[in-house]
Amino acid sequence: MESLNPATGDVIDTFDEDDESAVDEKLQRATDTYDEWHRQPIEERQRLISNAADVLRENKREYAETMTAEMGKPIESAVSEVEKCAWVCDYYAEHAAEFLQDEHIGTEPDVESYVSYEPLGPVLAVMPWNFPFWQVFRFAAPNLTAGNVGLLKHASNVPGCAMAIQEVFEEAGYPDGAFTTLLVGSDKMEDVIADDRLAAVTLTGSEPAGRAVAETAGSHLKKTVLELGGSDPFVVLPDADIEDAAKTGARARCINSGQSCIAAKRFVVHDDVYDEFMDEFAAEMESLTVGDPMDEDTDIGPQAREDLMNDLHEQVEESVDAGATVELGGEPLDRDGPYYPPTVLTEIPEDSPAAREELFGPVASVFRVSDVEEAIRRANDTTYGLGASVWTQDKRRAKEVAREIEAGMVFVNELVKSDPRLPFGGVKDSGYGRELSEHGIHEFVNEKTTWVSDVSHSEGGVE
Structure with missing residues (x-):
């Protein structure tokens, strides 16, 4: 997998693609890590996403230059992109516990009933090249903090960005397997999505890519969020x-x-x-x-x-x-x-x-x-x-x-923009589901209803 500078045509670096055994090993490591990771207190998960924000700010020029070299983004815009990634990490470090707290709902006098928001497991993110850091972090910040683990299949022309993002989480102190980059082509995605160890998929990309991912995930009854094209x-x-x-x-x-x-x-x-x-x-x-x-x-x-x-x-x-x-x-x-x-x-x-x-x-x-x-x-x-x-x-x-x-x-009276505080997503052929804000962190959780009664009830019921 080659990393090419579009401004000069020069080869920046080359990366070995993951073969079938490497992908299998990474999926298993993500699954094993999830077993421990989702039991970590929310305060620990918030601490680590705050650490990720610090890592981003400390190395923002380096990450910006990686983006600019691989996909041609003007350097000033690239620096701003890294800063925005740090912002979304800060946002969930501050608000995730609030968004994920149990929601108590009044039902019967002798009953405690509530909805809890519990993680699903390993989530695959298929991401594009145009905002190679931001579109990954707006997935990763809420979902890792919710207790899921992330697997990234990044666009094939930005492998350097993909590896740099994995390093951000490693330097922030996340356990091995909490966030993993898969260096593979799109032709490998159907098998990955079908794998029983994967819980859900999100994709930002073209309409045809979204339809293909949704079709495969749907056939295996896996939740998807799609952010596709726009006009x-x-x-x-x-x-x-x-x-x-x-x-x-x-x-x-x-x-x-x-x-x-x-x-x-x-x-x-x-x-x-x-x-x-x-x-x-x-x-x-x-x-x-x-x-x-x-x-x-x-x-x-x-x-x-x-x-x-x-x-x-x-x-x-x-x-x-x-x-x-x-x-x-x-x-x-x-x-x-x-x-x-x-x-x-x-x-x-x-x-x-x-x-x-x-x-x-x-x-x-x-x-x-x-x-x-x-x-x-x-x-x-x-x-x-x-x-x-x-x-x-x-x-x-x-x-x-x-x-x-x-x-x-x-x-x-403003241009359209993404903001960690607001839900982001579209309708029609632009996809479905939402990223960012409280809405985004709830996309890949089990909204579990729990009913705790002080006494037993023998009456039957209907759905």
């Missing part, structure tokens, strides 16, 4: 602060070099402010610096792989051939590495890729609408339902529009 609308209404919307919109489209499921991808702009927004938005997009991801001044680095950039450009070309207009960008940059410039498309035909597919790169699709109802229809005219951003200074209208949008998250 998030960014709705600009007539009374929006256009300057703020345009500036934030450019950042929302191009964060992580445009490679984010929750990036703003379809800009739905009311006719009354369309021209003004377009002028400012195009200027903001054009002002972004494309360059060496290790340079602190770079806003957009290379796409993570050459084939990914080629796929993106093919979508742009097909959209233009169908009738879309290129307002900015639209061609790979003439330099070494898979660099794609900030691109803006308008006059987009209904059935073109820019309207129907997720464009995973710095390409914005802009649509003009005549009223709020059309804006809502356009926002919902997608198979995806991850996030949405709405821009208006009318709070009442904002709440009304937010309720009508089919998405797992709606942010008003």
